[in-house]
Amino acid sequence: MNHQEKTPKKTLVRELIALHLISNLGARRIRMLIQAAGHPQDIFRMNRRELQSIHGIGPKTAEQIVSFDGWSEVDRILQKTERIGAVLMTLWDEDYPPLLREIYDSPLLLWIKGNRRALQTDSVAIVGTRKAGRYGRDAARLFARELSKRGLTITSGLAYGIDGAAHRATVAAGGCTVGVLGSGIDIIYPAAHKKLAADIIDTGGAIISEFPVGTDPDAGNFPVRNRIVSGLSLGTLVVASGIAGGSMITAKLALDQNREVFVVPHPIGTPNAIGCNNLIQRGMGKLVQDVEDILEEIEVHISKRDSEGREEEPGEDLDDTPRWRSLELDELSADICKTLQGNPLHIDDLAERLGVEPHKLLPTLLELELQECVRQMSGKNFELGF
Numbered sequence: 553m554n555h556q557e558k559t560p561k562k563t564l565v566r567e568l569i570a571l572h573l574i575s576n577l578g579a580r581r582i583r584m585l586i587q588a589a590g591h592p593q594d595i596f597r598m599n600r601r602e603l604q605s606i607h608g609i610g611p612k613t614a615e616q617i618v619s620f621d622g623w624s625e626v627d628r629i630l631q632k633t634e635r636i637g638a639v640l641m642t643l644w645d646e647d648y649p650p651l652l653r654e655i656y657d658s659p660l661l662l663w664i665k666g667n668r669r670a671l672q673t674d675s676v677a678i679v680g681t682r683k684a685g686r687y688g689r690d691a692a693r694l695f696a697r698e699l700s701k702r703g704l705t706i707t708s709g710l711a712y713g714i715d716g717a718a719h720r721a722t723v724a725a726g727g728c729t730v731g732v733l734g735s736g737i738d739i740i741y742p743a744a745h746k747k748l749a750a751d752i753i754d755t756g757g758a759i760i761s762e763f764p765v766g767t768d769p770d771a772g773n774f775p776v777r778n779r780i781v782s783g784l785s786l787g788t789l790v791v792a793s794g795i796a797g798g799s800m801i802t803a804k805l806a807l808d809q810n811r812e813v814f815v816v817p818h819p820i821g822t823p824n825a826i827g828c829n830n831l832i833q834r835g836m837g838k839l840v841q842d843v844e845d846i847l848e849e850i851e852v853h854i855s856k857r858d859s860e861g862r863e864e865e866p867g868e869d870l871d872d873t874p875r876w877r878s879l880e881l882d883e884l885s886a887d888i889c890k891t892l893q894g895n896p897l898h899i900d901d902l903a904e905r906l907g908v909e910p911h912k913l914l915p916t917l918l919e920l921e922l923q924e925c926v927r928q929m930s931g932k933n934f935e936l937g938f
Contacts (some may be wrong), residue, residue: 556659564922565640569626570663572764574616579696579762579897580657583606590914597622607908628795638665638737644922647672654784655809663737666758670728674854675705676846677781677806679799680714680791685823688714688792691816693721695789698843700727704850707732707784709777709798710759714791730784733761734777764840778802779809780856785895786850787812790837793827800827803837812849813837845893875937886910887924889936896935 556684571592572581589595595603595617603614633640637822639647641662649671652658659900664671676699680688694708696718704724707716710731722729729752733741737759740746749759762780763773778801782788790813793799806813815837818825831837840846876889884906891905893896903910917934921927929935 556673564592565642565644565661566626566630567595568642569764570620570622571899572594573622573625574613574620575618577613578618578657579660581613582660584608586918587915588918590911593917600617600930611847614692622849628851629764629766632738633663635919636765636906638740638765639668639726640664641668641671642922644919646923649784652780652783653673656781657835658783660778661762663763663765664758666726666753667756668758670705670730670756671784673705673728673758674703674850675707675785675801677785677788678718678791679708679778679788679793679802680716680783681793681797681799681824681827681887682711682713682715683824684717684792687818687822688824689717689817692717692791693793693844694841695723695760695816695843695884696727696729697725699846700725700729702843702847705730705757709734709774709781710740710749711798712742712744714799716745718791719748719752723755723757724746727854728755729757731757731759732777732780732784733759733763733769734773735887736763736765736767737761737763737768738765739769741769774798775801776874779805782806782811783809785811786854787792787814789816789840789846790831791816791829792824793829794824795829797827800831803831805915806910807836813848814840814846814849816840844857874925876920879923879925881920881925885912885920885925886919888913892926892934892936896929899934900933902934915936 571577584606585595586592600614600618603609603617605613643658643660678692678696692714700722701707706718706729708718712836719731728834731749731752735741740749740810752759778798781803782802788802790799790803803813806830813836815828815841816830818828834838887906891902899910903913921928926934930932
């Protein structure tokens with residue numbers, strides 16, 4: 553892949569960071585903006601009236617976009633990202649975590665320190681209260697150790713209590729673990745877990761965040777990051793929890809994402825019993841007593857995925873094969889690529905051949921450009937990528 557082919561992604565990253573700096577915009581509304589504008593760059597060229605015509609964009613947000621002048625801050629974030637040894641992943645990258653891509657509001661950007669490939673592994677989330685008692689901490693260690701020995705990655709939030717116990721047990725067992733932050737990748741919270749974060753990275757795991765570098769660990773960030781904890785995972789194990797709090801939020805998010813929820817039962821009247829026992833009582837999670845109770849559920853998903861992979865035709869030497877043929881594209885995307893097989897086309901000519909209005913082609917062309925299936929040339933001309 554040459555430098556020219558990489559340029560659209562670099563441009564996209566800069567625009568996405570800028571959009572992340574606009575308060576209360578969020579991944580879902582940024583996606584809607586990209587779909588309406590056709591390309592992230594074009595969002596900042598729209599006027600207030602055009603922006604407010606997009607569902608979910610009010611006068612205040614439109615004004616923030618039109619008046620955005622934080623490009624020097626964007627460049628500072630990119631420079632600091634490189635300086636601290638972090639990398640950026642976008643939703644359109646080929647190695648974006650497949651399970652995370654499936655959720656309703658997948659993060660568009662992820663900052664990563666450590667092993668990027670850790671996000672491609674089969675994972676179970678282990679979550680629970682920061683104020684865990686001995687029973688909860690012992691259970692977290694047990695399940696983390698045994699699951700990691702079975703080759704599963706342990707995902708959690710690097711917090712005190714259950715999170716920390718699960719991460720440490722995985723590291724000690726020589727397993728892979730991923731910590732998801734509610735702050736910028738450069739701000740480990742709590743600070744007492746800086747060494748734990750370093751140990752996670754040193755043993756082949758990763759620390760990730762969707763928040764730009766320099767973002768403080770504000771309370772509102774943690775419920776947002778919890779969807780990533782559950783979204784990365786085949787299932788979420790709630791080890792200890794009160795009736796409210798982050799663990800209960802993560803369990804509900806996992807259910808919304810059509811993922812498994814597992815729950816450690818607690819003796820009646822003990823601390824942190826109410827939340828776990830309530831999930832079991834309401835049928836919102838499977839009571840687990842040992843690691844086999846989890847494995848028998850998630851192995852069904854792993855076997856199904858592996859079986860689907862084996863059903864695909866054996867790969868051939870794709871060096872001379874157009875990239876788009878190796879991807880599962882929707883009908884319009886495939887039609888675009890087929891039409892571009894001969895010669896480059898202006899977007900108006902492409903739209904005429906496909907019988908689709910030009911502005912409706914732009915979002916799909918952007919997706920194909922980011923997947924390196926097509927390239928945009930000067931003057932709104934497009935050619936097939938290889």
